[in-house]
Amino acid sequence: MALVAVTKERRVGETRVAATPETTKKLIAAGFSVVIEAGAGAGASYPDADYAEAGATIAATAEAALGAADVLLKVRAPSDAEIAALKPGCLVVGLLNPHQERAALDAIAARGAAAFAMEFVPRITRAQVMDALSSQANLAGYRAVIEGAQxxxxxxxxxxxxxxxxAPARVFVMGAGVAGLQAIATARRMGAVVTATDVRPAAKEQVESLGAKFVAVEDEEFKAAETSAGYAREMSAEYQAKQAALVAEHIKKQDIVVTTALIPGRPAPRLVSAAHVASMRPGSVLVDLAVEQGGNVEGVRADEVAEIGGVKLVGYANLPGRIAADSSALYARNLLAFAGLLLDKDGAFAPDFADEILAASLVVRDGSIVHTALQS
Incomplete structure (x- = not known):
C-alpha cells in the first residue's frame, strides 16, 4: 500500500494545506495510507483530530512523515529540509512554481525523487477536476474584490x-480569465457597476454574460490574441500603447481596479502605470493579483497595502491563502483526482508516466529536469 504524506507549508504566510479530512478519507478508500504532519491543517482550520478520525496517522515532525512516503502532496514546493527527508523515488506533487523556483526542482532531482507540477496539468476535459490553477484563481478573484471593498x-x-x-462603486477588472471573471461576478453581486478588459476575443462574450461592459481596442491583433491553450499572448508594443491610452481615460473614473494578467513563465505585464495611478481619485483602490510575478501595477509591493497620492495599492501575494479553508478544500480535491492517476485499474501503486496528464505535468524524474518548458 503506497504511503501519501502531507506536511505543513513552511513558506511564510501560506495557510493552505494539501489534504483535508474529506480527501484523506477518500485517499484511504482509494488504496493509499496517509500520514499527516501534526499541525499541517491548522492554518485552514482543520485540526489533527479530524485527520485522525478520517484514518490518517499523525506524525510529530515532517521528517517522521516523509521517511517512508511514496508520495508527498504539497501546496507549495517543499523546503530544503523536506527534500532532504524524501526517500529516492518519492513522487512530489504540488504547485511548484517551476519557472521561478528552479532550485527546488534541482534539489528534488539530486535527491532522486520525481516531481509533478500542478501548473502543467493540461487543459483537457478529463483533467478539469485536477485544474488547480483554476480552483485557486476562482477564490483569488473573489477575495480580490472583498479586499478591494474593504x-x-x-x-x-x-x-x-x-x-x-x-452612487454605486465603479469596478474595473483587468484580465478576464478565471480570476477576473470571478471578480466580475463578485463585484456585480455586491452591487457595483463593473467594466472589464482582456486581450482575448473570447473574453468579451464572457464578460458581457456576467453583466459587465467590455473595454478593449478591438483591432486585428486583438482578434488573434489567444493561444491554442487558452492563454493570452503577449501583445505588441503598438497594441499595448493603444490599449494604455484607452485604459488611461477609463481608469481615472474608477473606484476599484482589479488586475489579474499573468503570462506563464514570464514576468507579469505592466497594465497600470504610475501616471494611471496618479490620475485616479484619492480613496480609489487597486488590487494586484499578479504581484508574485512582479505585478501589473507600478508601485505595488508584495504583501503590503501601499498608498500613493491617496490611492491604495493592495498587493497581497497569496489571496487564496486569505480564504484558506475553502482554497484548501478545492485544491485538495484537485490533488485527490491527480493521485488517482498514480494507481492502476486494480488499485496498485503503478504510475503510468505515459498517461497524457502525468506526462504533461512531470517536471523531474531520474535525477533530471525533464519538462521541455524548463530546459534551456
Whole structure:
C-alpha cells in the first residue's frame, strides 16, 4: 500500500494545506495510507483530530512523515529540509512554481525523487477536476474584490435613503480569465457597476454574460490574441500603447481596479502605470493579483497595502491563502483526482508516466529536469 504524506507549508504566510479530512478519507478508500504532519491543517482550520478520525496517522515532525512516503502532496514546493527527508523515488506533487523556483526542482532531482507540477496539468476535459490553477484563481478573484471593498471604505451598491442617494462603486477588472471573471461576478453581486478588459476575443462574450461592459481596442491583433491553450499572448508594443491610452481615460473614473494578467513563465505585464495611478481619485483602490510575478501595477509591493497620492495599492501575494479553508478544500480535491492517476485499474501503486496528464505535468524524474518548458 503506497504511503501519501502531507506536511505543513513552511513558506511564510501560506495557510493552505494539501489534504483535508474529506480527501484523506477518500485517499484511504482509494488504496493509499496517509500520514499527516501534526499541525499541517491548522492554518485552514482543520485540526489533527479530524485527520485522525478520517484514518490518517499523525506524525510529530515532517521528517517522521516523509521517511517512508511514496508520495508527498504539497501546496507549495517543499523546503530544503523536506527534500532532504524524501526517500529516492518519492513522487512530489504540488504547485511548484517551476519557472521561478528552479532550485527546488534541482534539489528534488539530486535527491532522486520525481516531481509533478500542478501548473502543467493540461487543459483537457478529463483533467478539469485536477485544474488547480483554476480552483485557486476562482477564490483569488473573489477575495480580490472583498479586499478591494474593504480598502475602499465606501458602500459598493447604490443606496437610496431619505437622506439621499449613494452612487454605486465603479469596478474595473483587468484580465478576464478565471480570476477576473470571478471578480466580475463578485463585484456585480455586491452591487457595483463593473467594466472589464482582456486581450482575448473570447473574453468579451464572457464578460458581457456576467453583466459587465467590455473595454478593449478591438483591432486585428486583438482578434488573434489567444493561444491554442487558452492563454493570452503577449501583445505588441503598438497594441499595448493603444490599449494604455484607452485604459488611461477609463481608469481615472474608477473606484476599484482589479488586475489579474499573468503570462506563464514570464514576468507579469505592466497594465497600470504610475501616471494611471496618479490620475485616479484619492480613496480609489487597486488590487494586484499578479504581484508574485512582479505585478501589473507600478508601485505595488508584495504583501503590503501601499498608498500613493491617496490611492491604495493592495498587493497581497497569496489571496487564496486569505480564504484558506475553502482554497484548501478545492485544491485538495484537485490533488485527490491527480493521485488517482498514480494507481492502476486494480488499485496498485503503478504510475503510468505515459498517461497524457502525468506526462504533461512531470517536471523531474531520474535525477533530471525533464519538462521541455524548463530546459534551456
Amino acid at each position: 480598502a475602499y471604505g465606501k458602500a459598493m451598491p447604490m443606496m437610496m435613503t431619505a437622506a439621499g442617494t449613494i
